[in-house]
Amino acid sequence: MWSFIGRSITMRCLTLPQSLPVSLLSINKTHVFRSGFSYPFWRSTVGSFCSTSGVFTRMGDRGVSALQSFHNQDSISYLLQREAAEIDETLMGPLGFSVDQLMELAGLSVATSIAEVYRPSEYNRVLAICGPGNNGGDGLVAARHLHHFGYKPYICYPKRTPKPLYTGLVTQLESLSVPFLSVEDLPLDLSNDFDILVDAMFGFSFHGAPRPPFDDLIRRMICLHNYGQTRQKPPVIVSIDIPSGWHVEEGDIDGEGIKPDMLVSLTAPKLCAKKFSGPHHFLGGRFVPPFIADKFKLHLPPYPGTAMCVRIGKPPQIDISALRENYISPEFLEEYVEADPMDQFRKWFDDAVVAGLKEPNAMALSTAGKDGKPSSRIVLLKGVDKDGFVWYTNYGSRKAHEISENPHASLLFYWDGLNRQVRIEGPVQKVSELESEQYFHSRPRGSQIGAIVSKQSTIVPGRHVLHQEYKELENKFSDGSMIPKPKYWGGYRLKPELFEFWQGQQSRLHDRLQYSPEEINGKRVWRIDRLAP
Numbered sequence: 291m292w293s294f295i296g297r298s299i300t301m302r303c304l305t306l307p308q309s310l311p312v313s314l315l316s317i318n319k320t321h322v323f324r325s326g327f328s329y330p331f332w333r334s335t336v337g338s339f340c341s342t343s344g345v346f347t348r349m350g351d352r353g354v355s356a357l358q359s360f361h362n363q364d365s366i367s368y369l370l371q372r373e374a375a376e377i378d379e380t381l382m383g384p385l386g387f388s389v390d391q392l393m394e395l396a397g398l399s400v401a402t403s404i405a406e407v408y409r410p411s412e413y414n415r416v417l418a419i420c421g422p423g424n425n426g427g428d429g430l431v432a433a434r435h436l437h438h439f440g441y442k443p444y445i446c447y448p449k450r451t452p453k454p455l456y457t458g459l460v461t462q463l464e465s466l467s468v469p470f471l472s473v474e475d476l477p478l479d480l481s482n483d484f485d486i487l488v489d490a491m492f493g494f495s496f497h498g499a500p501r502p503p504f505d506d507l508i509r510r511m512i513c514l515h516n517y518g519q520t521r522q523k524p525p526v527i528v529s530i531d532i533p534s535g536w537h538v539e540e541g542d543i544d545g546e547g548i549k550p551d552m553l554v555s556l557t558a559p560k561l562c563a564k565k566f567s568g569p570h571h572f573l574g575g576r577f578v579p580p581f582i583a584d585k586f587k588l589h590l591p592p593y594p595g596t597a598m599c600v601r602i603g604k605p606p607q608i609d610i611s612a613l614r615e616n617y618i619s620p621e622f623l624e625e626y627v628e629a630d631p632m633d634q635f636r637k638w639f640d641d642a643v644v645a646g647l648k649e650p651n652a653m654a655l656s657t658a659g660k661d662g663k664p665s666s667r668i669v670l671l672k673g674v675d676k677d678g679f680v681w682y683t684n685y686g687s688r689k690a691h692e693i694s695e696n697p698h699a700s701l702l703f704y705w706d707g708l709n710r711q712v713r714i715e716g717p718v719q720k721v722s723e724l725e726s727e728q729y730f731h732s733r734p735r736g737s738q739i740g741a742i743v744s745k746q747s748t749i750v751p752g753r754h755v756l757h758q759e760y761k762e763l764e765n766k767f768s769d770g771s772m773i774p775k776p777k778y779w780g781g782y783r784l785k786p787e788l789f790e791f792w793q794g795q796q797s798r799l800h801d802r803l804q805y806s807p808e809e810i811n812g813k814r815v816w817r818i819d820r821l822a823p
């Protein structure tokens with residue numbers, strides 16, 4: 291028996307800055323949102339949103355409550371120029387950080403933010419225009435990471451600082467054969483040669499009017515806004531911390547400054563970021579210790595999972611009709627598949643586990659009662675063996691009613707990061723009471739009580755009713771005694787009669803291999819057919 295019984299599925303919890311208000315601290319369950327290039331919306335990972343390769347698109351976890359809260363820009367802290375400088379001094383003074391460290395983390399945040407939105411297959415050529423201060427240093431670091439992420443960076447670094455930190459960053463880039471271009475080398479019109487312009491000219495220490503050669507470089511960026519729809523799409527502009535030329539607090543005062551497509555604020559957004567109206571506002575600099583958060587009363591979104599950046603601000607407007615992926619996968623051929631579809635399923639399931647997909651055992655279960663009208667929902671696969679696929683649920687639920695009227699169902703797995711789908715169809719039976727009992731008691735006690743409380747699919751007058759009953763049962767069983775499985779809760783097993791394994795391929799010419807049973811010389815075997823995509 292190949293089973294998930296006894297395996298614990300860890301629920302990830304958000305780590306929240308101490309200064310978050312109570313309303314945010316009440317988050318106790320995270321949901322995952324998928325964020326990809328195609329969903330550049332806080333599923334970003336909160337769904338992240340996207341991965342860089344097109345083959346593996348993974349998002350992190352994001353809290354739904356946090357998500358709602360941080361879509362409202364007013365709930366985020368914005369820093370004055372003086373505060374930003376003071377935070378830097380505190381980090382690099384009493385808190386023991388070095389500028390090298392902070393710059394490395396800042397530059398990495400910028401590179402990962404870019405990779406979440408602009409994939410290297412489409413936006414490959416990156417020009418980082420670096421200024422004389424730390425903002426320029428962030429640009430150099432970001433360019434190095436982007437090189438390793440598969441982009442082709444170029445650097446324009448006209449006013450170099452002779453300090454070892456900066457000369458070291460230049461040497462590192464040179465060792466990667468990243469080209470350095472002088473201002474004179476750069477085309478006057480930046481629209482044809484680059485896909486991304488990283489604006490790393492000035493950060494929070496900018497003051498006055500830009501001096502040469504940055505005044506001219508900023509003008510060249512501004513010119514790009516006039517391309518509109520008339521020519522091929524201009525490069526996108528990604529500003530680090532401050533759109534260069536903007537007043538750190540007032541923003542784009544005369545409205546004639548650069549209009550970045552992406553702003554990556556570091557540590558916390560500066561006041562000018564309130565005026566940022568581009569589609570992608572990210573926060574980076576995942577190093578703020580509680581001391582700083584408390585002292586400066588910072589209210590910042592939690593970073594999802596292990597991400598170095600998090601999307602803030604309003605979600606970008608997206609054209610749903612234009613959302614699509616071009617699947618690039620290894621060929622899926624008859625010659626190499628398992629003769630037994632159960633073995634093939636296990637192989638693909640293991641791949642999904644190894645790829646780190648979240649809840650690879652989540653499957654859509656479709657049923658239809660005697661009226662023939664289908665209904666679908668997600669359930670978790672809890673075991674699979676030669677007899678079939680097992681899940682647990684409430685025997686009074688809608689799905690249970692439909693199964694009682696028509697004991698046939700279909701299961702569907704979609705393993706996004708692998709461009710794979712598996713369809714399974716067949717008759718359904720309840721598992722034995724003993725099997726249900728065993729599984730029920732392997733669940734966390736909270737879920738056991740939850741199963742008793744929930745008369746699944748019936749109408750409830752309000753969530754307080756469920757919580758009240760939950761509390762009462764929690765008290766009743768607080769002595770650790772066994773929580774009896776209710777009669778109305780248990781498992782089902784689908785015995786597969788048809789399988790289809792789908793592997794996404796380019797130009798929608800996917801591989802589809804269907805397994806159906808047939809008899810050869812009185813022996814039941816699985817026949818494999820290729821279906822048109």
Ligand SMILES: NC(=O)C1=CN([C@@H]2O[C@H](COP(=O)(O)OP(=O)(O)OC[C@H]3O[C@@H](n4cnc5c(N)ncnc54)[C@H](OP(=O)(O)O)[C@@H]3O)[C@@H](O)[C@H]2O)[C@H](O)CC1
Binds near residue numbers: 427491494496501
């Ligand atoms: N805590 C963090 O998140 C960290 C952020 N980092 C990044 O550092 C910058 C701030 O860096 P800083 O070196 O203090 O300042 P700038 O990069 O903004 O630039 C200062 C240099 O720019 C010159 N400057 C200023 N105004 C002008 C102008 N109008 N024209 C031309 N040049 C100008 C200035 O020269 P001055 O002679 O005028 O003083 C400096 O040479 C922050 O925004 C983040 O991006 C750190 O990397 C890590 C910690």
Ligand SMILES: Cc1cc2nc3c(=O)[nH]c(=O)nc-3n(C[C@H](O)[C@H](O)[C@H](O)COP(=O)(O)O)c2cc1C
Binds near residue numbers: 652682683688747
């Ligand atoms: C990821 C995920 C896993 C779920 N797993 C189960 C499950 O294993 N069993 C279950 O009864 N409901 C599960 N649900 C809830 C179902 O989708 C559904 O809301 C519930 O079973 C009621 O469906 P019904 O009214 O069609 O019977 C899950 C939902 C999600 C999103």
Ligand SMILES: Cc1ncc(COP(=O)(O)O)c(C=O)c1O
Binds near residue numbers: 682683733
């Ligand atoms: C209503 C319901 N029942 C059962 C399950 C499966 O839970 P477990 O993994 O604890 O069996 C889920 C999972 O989301 C669920 O939402």
Ligand SMILES: [K+]
Binds near residue numbers: 490492529530533
């Ligand atoms: K900048």
